[in-house]
Amino acid sequence: MAVTAGSKVLNNVEAVRETLYEAMKSDDRTIILGEDVGARGNVFLITKDFINEFGPERVIDTPIAEASIVGIAVGMAMEGLRPIAEIQFADFIYPAFNQIVGEAAKTRYRSNGEYTCPLVIRTPYGGGVRGALSHSVSIEALFYHVPGLKIVAPAFPADVKGLLNAAIDDPDPVLFLEHKKTYRLIKGEVPEGHYTIPIGKANVIKEGRQLTVVSYGLYVHWALEAANQLENEGMSVEVIDLRSIRPMDRTTILNSVEKTRKLLIIHEDNKFGGIGAEISAMVAEEALFSLDAPIRRLAAPDVPAMGYAEPLEHEYMSSPAQMADAMRELVKF
Amino acid sequence: MATTITMPQLGETVTEGTVAQWLKKVGDTVEKYEPFLEVSTDKVNAEVPAPVTGVIKEVLVKEGDTVPIGTAIAVIEEVGAATGTAPAAQAPSTPESMAASANEEPVPGFNIPQLPTKPAAASSGNGHARTGNGVIPSSYGAPGGLDTAGAEDALRKASPAVRKLARENNLDIRAIRGTGTNGRVTADDVLTAAAMGPAAAVGQAIATGTNFGATPPPAFAPAAPPSAPPASGTSTYGEPIPGTVIPLTQARRIIAERMVESKHTAPHAWSMVSIDVTNVWKWRAREKDRFERETGYKLTLLPFFIRAVVESISAFPLMNAKFTAEGIYVNKDVNIGVAIGLPTNLVVPVIKNADKLSIKGLAIAAGELIDKARRNKLGVDDLAGGTFTVNNNGANGSWASAPIINGGQAGIVTMETVEKKLLVRDDDSFAPCYVMNSCLSLDHRVVDGYVASGFLADLKKRLEKMGPDGAL
Structure with missing residues (x-):
């Protein structure tokens, strides 16, 4: 891969690691806390050796107690530190639900703006890695209902760095979702030094004129693969990488749908009440008279979890071929 | 019952029309949707289909006369509500065609959403239809069977975008040739009809020299050659394949x-x-x-x-x-x-x-x-x-x-x-x-x-x- 001057090629794990490292270097208020982030250096080795360089007061190994991790981080944030809390796997975030939804998201409102909660909660999510029931979950829909929270789920290394920097700089709590299957699978050029990508801004990663496909996370890569396949068949599909789930970039989605008149939303999370439901409703409200086909969602079935057995995992997830089929049907509709 | 036929409006800016030719005489029988006169304006010549089945009772305007739109031009005595002559080709309705069977055994108690699969048999319907009260230029729509059921179906299934575009362009959806699944009228079909069809377009759309090589806008950039050629021996204007026929689009025909x-x-x-x-x-x-x-x-x-x-x-x-x-x-x-x-x-x-x-x-x-x-x-x-x-x-x-x-x-x-x-x-x-x-x-x-x-x-x-x- 030819590398542009001022950039280097990183995978998503390396992009997270570099961003965290630069944040630790540039601001003493930055604290990393979570299970195994210190001595073990995180289960994906994202914070390897951080504890040696920054010490156990800034790289804190916590007990297996997610409510405490987030609760303590909320206190740190309110009192002027810049904590980056890690939930080792998104599947373990439920005990911290109250601290995230009841405390962090409401701090600014409850204190009438006197306190803010500049907290980042990082967590790996998503499946396709044979992670079974407790290492495959998508949690975004559980949190995107909550005003006061921002949720980002980048797919590309450069977006990981730009959005993680934006999350760290943000004065309010940000839930930062890292798709674990993309961690070492996806590589890309990442600019050196500090830069941010605005939270709430989607990215049109492929332009097209017959169908708009909206996705995020791992599925962005698969949707792009499917869209390129369709391009070879003479069909023109636009692919939008949402990047931020909340706030949602309504403008980019609506502009695209007004152009293509057809919308397919693809996500790994369950279909019922998922992110696609909100996008569908928004487009139906704002752009009904641009629609030339029913809005369609391709998402996980209503089953409680991704199974461990390979056929169950495949059944739960949508393949690039299934995505291509859905796109074909909508283009031809 | 006698139905009075008035001069139709051929395009938004048209105020009058000339009876170019009566295709039926007084006493002739006319089928619903059958063209029975030709009207010309400064923009188009169009055949006007009969809105009802019946016998021409009176012709009120001579050939060559120009009258304002809305003027009574003929009276048809209705003889019952016969429908079109073609077999009604009922396209499967969208919801039914979408209720495709899951290709895995469903788990009891769980609803496994599936993408709709293609309907087992494509409708043989012609997918387009002529309208009773709209006006169809003579070159518009294929000759042959007219399908009122299909026409009403087209209207019922019209998407919001199609309805809006048809309204804006003063077009009757039932008169537009559908190129979508099961002959559905798509938004692009409406735009093609608007640009090429009923009014001005027909005369104005067509200019001139050999300007087809103009740089296409990026959205139309030609795609790479298809991995598999269409089976039917046809190809498209955007991707011509040697040895195949490109079916004439309405625009190309005009x-x-x-x-x-x-x-x-x-x-x-x-x-x-x-x-x-x-x-x-x-x-x-x-x-x-x-x-x-x-x-x-x-x-x-x-x-x-x-x-x-x-x-x-x-x-x-x-x-x-x-x-x-x-x-x-x-x-x-x-x-x-x-x-x-x-x-x-x-x-x-x-x-x-x-x-x-x-x-x-x-x-x-x-x-x-x-x-x-x-x-x-x-x-x-x-x-x-x-x-x-x-x-x-x-x-x-x-x-x-x-x-x-x-x-x-x-x-x-x-x-x-x-x-x-x-x-x-x-x-x-x-x-x-x-x-x-x-x-x-x-x-x-x-x-x-x-x-x-x-x-x-x-x-x-x-x-x-x-x-x-x-x-x-």
Whole structure:
């Protein structure tokens, strides 16, 4: 891969690691806390050796107690530190639900703006890695209902760095979702030094004129693969990488749908009440008279979890071929 | 029961129509949807289908008479509510076709959503239909069976976008040929019908020379060759495959008909001048950045050229005339059609009253129309009423071309490529100059070479005197 001057090629794990490292270097208020982030250096080795360089007061190994991790981080944030809390796997975030939804998201409102909660909660999510029931979950829909929270789920290394920097700089709590299957699978050029990508801004990663496909996370890569396949068949599909789930970039989605008149939303999370439901409703409200086909969602079935057995995992997830089929049907509709 | 038939409105701007021909006489039986008269306006000729089945009782307007829209023209005595003659080809309704069976065994208690699969058998319905109260140009829709059930189905299944676009363009959805799944009328079908169908479009859409090679907008960039060729031995205009047939689209069919008609009825004569556009070129170069910043549109040579054309037309009004059976009709308005090549067809939107616009006004008007054309947003009115046509043919380096006249106009003039050349002046000095050829095709029934060459010489003189500065 030819590398542009001022950039280097990183995978998503390396992009997270570099961003965290630069944040630790540039601001003493930055604290990393979570299970195994210190001595073990995180289960994906994202914070390897951080504890040696920054010490156990800034790289804190916590007990297996997610409510405490987030609760303590909320206190740190309110009192002027810049904590980056890690939930080792998104599947373990439920005990911290109250601290995230009841405390962090409401701090600014409850204190009438006197306190803010500049907290980042990082967590790996998503499946396709044979992670079974407790290492495959998508949690975004559980949190995107909550005003006061921002949720980002980048797919590309450069977006990981730009959005993680934006999350760290943000004065309010940000839930930062890292798709674990993309961690070492996806590589890309990442600019050196500090830069941010605005939270709430989607990215049109492929332009097209017959169908708009909206996705995020791992599925962005698969949707792009499917869209390129369709391009070879003479069909023109636009692919939008949402990047931020909340706030949602309504403008980019609506502009695209007004152009293509057809919308397919693809996500790994369950279909019922998922992110696609909100996008569908928004487009139906704002752009009904641009629609030339029913809005369609391709998402996980209503089953409680991704199974461990390979056929169950495949059944739960949508393949690039299934995505291509859905796109074909909508283009031809 | 007697039904009174009134003169239909053929396009938004049309106020009257001429009964060109009665296809049925008093006493003849007519089937619902069967064409029973031909109406012509200054924009289209169209067959009017009967709204009911019955017997023609009275004919109220003679052939050749022109009456305002809404005027009673005939009375049909109804003989029962017979439907169309073709077998009703009921397309499977969308919800049913979508209720495809899951390809895995469903887990009891869990609803496994599946993508809809293709309906097992495609409907054999013709998917398009004629309308009772709309008007269908004679070339519109395939001949053969008429399917009222299909027509109503098309209406029922019309998407919000299709309904909105049909309303905006004053089209009846039931009269549009559907190219979607099971013959569904798609938004693109409505836009094609609007650009090419009922009104002006038919006459105006079709300009001119061989401008199909114009650079397509990025959204239309040709795709890579398909991995597998279509099985049926057909291909598309965007991706022609050697050894296959490209089925005629409505637009392509109309373009073909109108080209042949113009070439066969209007004897084309041709002439060319070479124009020194150095000063215009410099003027444009100086203004273009600011213009684009202020208006959002690119400043090309086109508006300067159109400005010179409309000035020359005011000096030579016969160039703004048309041949009719009654005589040479000299148009009051100067409406300039601008030929715009798209990847699969050609449209000629019209700048109305172009003689009233400054160069800046023309640049904005042209920019808007080009933008609309590329986004497939041209409406019927954008395409109607042209009296003379300009074809910017030089973008790809063409040095001369012989354009086909837009039907019902006296001429069409081209802008060829601008080249830098050494010109020797009258005083034997020489200088590098920007030079552009301009070619004129004229309808020799309307004007002779005397007028045409005077017009071209005048156009050349005006362009050479423009610039290098002044107010746009």
